[in-house]
Amino acid sequence: MHGKKKSARARRPTADLPKNGKRKGAPKKPVLQVAEDDEKEERGSSLSRMLSTLRLFSRTEPVLSAERIGEGAGVPTSTAYRYVKQLANAGLLVRWKGGFALGPRIIELDLQMRECDPAIVAAAGPMRELSSQTGLDVLLSKIYGRSVITVHIESAGPSRRLNFGRGRPLPLFRGSSSRAIIASLPAARLRRLHQDSQASGDADALAQDWDALYEDVLKIRKSGYCLTKGELNSGIEGISAPIFDASRTVIGSLTLIGDVERMSLLREETLIELVRKAAGSVSERLE
Known part of the structure; x- marks a missing residue:
């Protein structure tokens, strides 16, 4: 015998131990830092x-x-x-x-947004031109998280009273302005929006299951526009096309609206092309 056998405990690898013999663990924040982080979180909430x-x-x-x-x-x-x-x-x-x-x-911030918001600045010119060409009203709507809001309107004549005018959130799944936007969202984000809206009791979301909704938005995405009649305002037709930023992320839509009777006097194909061209011009200015 050359000595006693080493115990199993003695033979256990120690490569993961520092020189002081203590095992390494996740670095701990100083107590003062933890308290400061908690305080910042509380202030934020x-x-x-x-x-x-x-x-x-x-x-x-x-x-x-x-x-x-x-x-x-x-x-x-x-x-x-x-x-x-x-x-x-x-x-x-x-x-x-x-x-x-x-x-x-609030008023000061609203004025600053009207004058400085990049999308409004980029869209104002094409919207005025489109309104002048058609004699109809043009709306710029933007998506903010789970809300779509009309942020700017160009009118050819006296302002039209709308159920969902500037500053009032639009239904997510009804009306050409919103549908042109959601049709260009990534499928995963759109599905979350649909599920969340159903969970909150949104009647429009509950009225259409996911498969039907996705089939509908694919058609809109392929055509590059959305046309609706009377979905938000009785007797009003809307033609919308999506607007994209420099990264090709949809940020909003441009919508041409008018009385159904008046719109019927104009060539629908021509109006659609004008809306798509105006929306494309805005997207180019945002690049």
Whole structure:
């Protein structure tokens, strides 16, 4: 015998051990850094909740009390008062008749968007030309996450009153403006939108299963335009074509609208080509 056998424990590989004999683990953040990260996350979520209270203001409820804001935001009234104070200091809210209304900073931001938004700047010229050529109204709509909103309108005459005019979210699965956009989305994103809309009880999404919807959007994508009649406004026809940014990602649509009777007096094929050409011009300007 040349000595005692080494135990199995002694023979265990130690290549993964540092010189001090302690195993390496995932690096741990200093306690102070963890606390700072938690504080930043809390501030971020609190800021998001505060800004989301602006969505509570609507045409039917333009003035809200702090109590109503707290109820709508799901926070205590004391927290709602803190929110409105900070929003008022930023000019986003003003006191009005025992409550609060949207403030002047909203108007300033709206003007800045009208004058500086890259899509509006790129689209204004082609929209005016299209409106002048046809004597009809032209709409620019953009997609923001799960919402499609008309952000600019060029009119040949007196402004038309629309059910879904500038600033009011459009139905995602109804109307040529939205359908021209969603038809150009990647299939995975469109499917998520459809599933989320069904889960939230969207009647348009519930009325059409995925296979039928996808078959429909493929036709729109292949033709390069969408034409609808009376889907959003009774007696109004819309012809829309998608708009793309420099990376060929769809960001919105251009829509020509007019009374069905008036549109019938014009050649449909010509109007479609004019809309597609105008949308293509906007996409080129965004490259």
